[in-house]
Amino acid sequence: MKRIVLFGTGNVATHLFEAYNNSANYKIIQVYNHASTSLQHFKDEVEITTDLDEITPADIYILALKDDILAKVSQKMKETDALVLHTAGAVSIEVLNKFKNHGVFYPLQTFSKHKKVNFTKIPICIETNTIANTIILKELASEISGKVFEISSEQRKSLHVAAVFVSNFVNFLYTEGEKICNNNQVPFEILHPLILETASKAINMGPKDAQTGPAKREDQEVINSHLEFLNEEQQNIYSLLTLSIQNLHGKEL
Amino acid sequence: MKRIVLFGTGNVATHLFEAYNNSANYKIIQVYNHASTSLQHFKDEVEITTDLDEITPADIYILALKDDILAKVSQKMKETDALVLHTAGAVSIEVLNKFKNHGVFYPLQTFSKHKKVNFTKIPICIETNTIANTIILKELASEISGKVFEISSEQRKSLHVAAVFVSNFVNFLYTEGEKICNNNQVPFEILHPLILETASKAINMGPKDAQTGPAKREDQEVINSHLEFLNEEQQNIYSLLTLSIQNLHGKEL
Numbered sequence: 001m002k003r004i005v006l007f008g009t010g011n012v013a014t015h016l017f018e019a020y021n022n023s024a025n026y027k028i029i030q031v032y033n034h035a036s037t038s039l040q041h042f043k044d045e046v047e048i049t050t051d052l053d054e055i056t057p058a059d060i061y062i063l064a065l066k067d068d069i070l071a072k073v074s075q076k077m078k079e080t081d082a083l084v085l086h087t088a089g090a091v092s093i094e095v096l097n098k099f100k101n102h103g104v105f106y107p108l109q110t111f112s113k114h115k116k117v118n119f120t121k122i123p124i125c126i127e128t129n130t131i132a133n134t135i136i137l138k139e140l141a142s143e144i145s146g147k148v149f150e151i152s153s154e155q156r157k158s159l160h161v162a163a164v165f166v167s168n169f170v171n172f173l174y175t176e177g178e179k180i181c182n183n184n185q186v187p188f189e190i191l192h193p194l195i196l197e198t199a200s201k202a203i204n205m206g207p208k209d210a211q212t213g214p215a216k217r218e219d220q221e222v223i224n225s226h227l228e229f230l231n232e233e234q235q236n237i238y239s240l241l242t243l244s245i246q247n248l249h250g251k252e253l
Numbered sequence: 254m255k256r257i258v259l260f261g262t263g264n265v266a267t268h269l270f271e272a273y274n275n276s277a278n279y280k281i282i283q284v285y286n287h288a289s290t291s292l293q294h295f296k297d298e299v300e301i302t303t304d305l306d307e308i309t310p311a312d313i314y315i316l317a318l319k320d321d322i323l324a325k326v327s328q329k330m331k332e333t334d335a336l337v338l339h340t341a342g343a344v345s346i347e348v349l350n351k352f353k354n355h356g357v358f359y360p361l362q363t364f365s366k367h368k369k370v371n372f373t374k375i376p377i378c379i380e381t382n383t384i385a386n387t388i389i390l391k392e393l394a395s396e397i398s399g400k401v402f403e404i405s406s407e408q409r410k411s412l413h414v415a416a417v418f419v420s421n422f423v424n425f426l427y428t429e430g431e432k433i434c435n436n437n438q439v440p441f442e443i444l445h446p447l448i449l450e451t452a453s454k455a456i457n458m459g460p461k462d463a464q465t466g467p468a469k470r471e472d473q474e475v476i477n478s479h480l481e482f483l484n485e486e487q488q489n490i491y492s493l494l495t496l497s498i499q500n501l502h503g504k505e506l
Contacts, residue, residue: 067475090475108443110450110465112458123443149443158437159444161479166430166444167451168466169494170423175460175501177419184411190361190376190402191412191419192456197363198420199427199452203445205365207428212363213421222320222343226414233497240493241422244486248428 002140003058005030007073009038011111012087013064017042019119019144026143030056034069052076060140062087062105063096071095083133089160092153093127103128103137106156107145110167119144125151125159176234208248215245255393256311258283260326262291264364265340266317270295272372272397279396283309287322305329313338313393315358320344327351336381336389342413345406346380356381356390359409360398363420372397378404378412429487461501468498 004020006013006028013031020026030047032055033039039048047056052073055061063086065073070086074096077084084099089106096102106125111117124141126148128134134150141148151159174195181188201210214222223242227235257273259266259281266284273279283300285308286292292301300309305326308314314330316323316339323339327349330337337352342359349355359378364370377394379401381387387403394401404412427448434441454463467475476495480488 067472090478109447110454112454112463115454121446123446125443147443147446149440151439151443155437155439157478157482158433159439161482162430162433162439162444163447164466164468164479164491165426165433167447168464168468168498169426169490170448171451171455171460171464172468172494172498172501173418173422173426174455175464177415178460180411180415180418184408186404186408186412186415187402190378190400190404191415193374193376193400194362194416194420195423195452195456198424199448201363201365201368202424202427203448204368207424207431210365211421211424211428213417215417215421215425219320225343225410226417229410229414233500237422237493237497238417240490241425244490245421245425247486248425 002026002060003056004028004060004062005032005055005058006062006064007032008064008066009033009041010064010066011113012107013062014041014113015111015117015119016062016064016087016107017046021045023143026060026140029058034073052078058082060085060136067091074098083128083136085137089156089163092157093129094153101129101133103133104153104156105137105141106151108159108163120146123147123149125149125156127152127156176237180230180234211245211249213245215242216249218246218250255279255313256309257281257313257315258285258308258311259315259317260285261317261319262286262294263317263319264366265360266315267294267366268364268370268372269315269317269340269360270299274298276396279313279393282311287326305331311335313389315340316349324348336386338390342409342416345410346382347406354382354386356386357406357409358390358394359404361412361416373399376400376402378402378409380404380406380409429490433483433487464498464502466498468495469502471499471503 004026020028031042032049036050042048059082061082061084067088081100083101084096085103085105087105093104104127107122109122122145124145126137126141128137178188257279273281284295285302289303295301312335314335314337320341334353336354337349338356338358340358346357357380360375362375375398377398379390379394381390431441
């Protein structure tokens with residue numbers, strides 16, 4: 001049984017806590033946070049602390065902290081031989097260089113605090129400073145997920161950028177779609193099956209082959225009639241993405 | 254038993270043919286297409302024709318044709334008392350004005366020829382020229398789908414524009430995400446669960462509440478480091494969408 005101390009009480013920390021709560025091979029023995037309020041949620045189940053000097057000895061320390069707090073906390077932490085991990089997509093492994101054994105444990109998913117997640121299908125990207133640590137981390141990640149990938153800091157950065165495109169920006173386009181529906185007294189619900197099928201097709205066929213629409217088929221009449229329908233900000237987005245689709249697919253001709 | 258003649262052999266026509274094939278209340282008695290090649294697929298199951306003068310009398314004519322062919326075919330068709338419908342998202346009901354009974358039967362989904370669809374969950378947007386025809390069309394649509402909506406031509410146009418945002422443009426962002434992964438030797442597969450969860454969250458929470466990411470939290474350090482990572486076209490898209498997200502969510506403050 002390996003002992004884990006969890007740092008942080010945010011979305012990732014909370015979901016990790018639940019994921020390892022039923023494990024036979026790992027036990028979270030302490031949760032640290034700089035503020036005590038959010039620790040109350042954990043206090044009936046595990047030892048809690050707000051003091052970095054009171055961190056319990058353990059085999060693994062998981063720092064599930066915000067990017068800016070991560071560097072500060074790791075600086076203040078005492079030296080240890082435990083494997084020290086962070087969970088941040090956009091932060092290099094080097095931020096933990098002061099620890100003899102260190103690595104990254106990055107679960108790639110969009111977490112909401114009150115929505116249960118099925119960790120078994122969430123990809124976990126791992127990176128460590130030694131082969132021995134990689135073996136330890138791979139075991140840790142495989143305990144909760146069937147999809148563990150060895151990913152370097154540079155690759156992780158590219159994943160983080162790509163995730164902004166396929167998640168944050170995609171979600172913004174959903175928001176624009178909903179706005180257009182609302183402005184025309186059309187229930188957004190009508191678009192729900194299309195949203196799900198578009199995601200599913202991109203995964204099954206690959207997004208490049210799945211591309212359809214007036215931009216791809218260069219249907220200028222439909223494009224013009226759509227532009228007339230939109231406000232200036234939407235027109236800018238529509239024009240830029242239409243042009244980019246045509247640049248990408250025009251090259252095939 | 255109502256008799257249907259189906260015009261067209263494309264994705265929508267093919268899926269409609271299969272959807273009504275097992276119906277007890279409707280029977281497709283003929284399929285028309287201007288070219289004979291694509292009709293061969295249907296010839297063992299139903300009467301086929303390439304001649305508009307040989308259209309069989311029926312109760313309902315469904316014109317599942319491309320936007321530009323639709324007007325031409327409806328002009329050439331003989332007068333009829335049958336209910337004449339088109340399936341085009343971007344075309345007004347008025348294109349069928351010459352027919353006494355006419356309407357629109359628009360299934361809102363992205364169809365691929367070789368991927369089976371479950372019509373029961375596909376929204377069908379309907380519009381007709383009389384209340385009596387609306388009742389007939391509602392029955393026809395409800396035969397295959399549990400989600401039938403009365404939608405005007407103007408509303409349908411807004412849906413069509415919104416669909417470009419939530420499907421065509423979203424798919425393009427998936428393509429960019431895949432490109433970034435490929436350029437960095439990262440399997441795009443790692444992003445699949447995120448893509449599905451993003452779609453699912455937008456549907457369950459509403460996309461505006463589901464927005465996350467560096468743009469929303471105004472994390473300029475991450476934004477700058479992402480921009481350095483991208484080519485010029487990607488930078489333009491990243492900057493415009495980041496600004497739009499900040500315009501939308503900044504207003505809340």
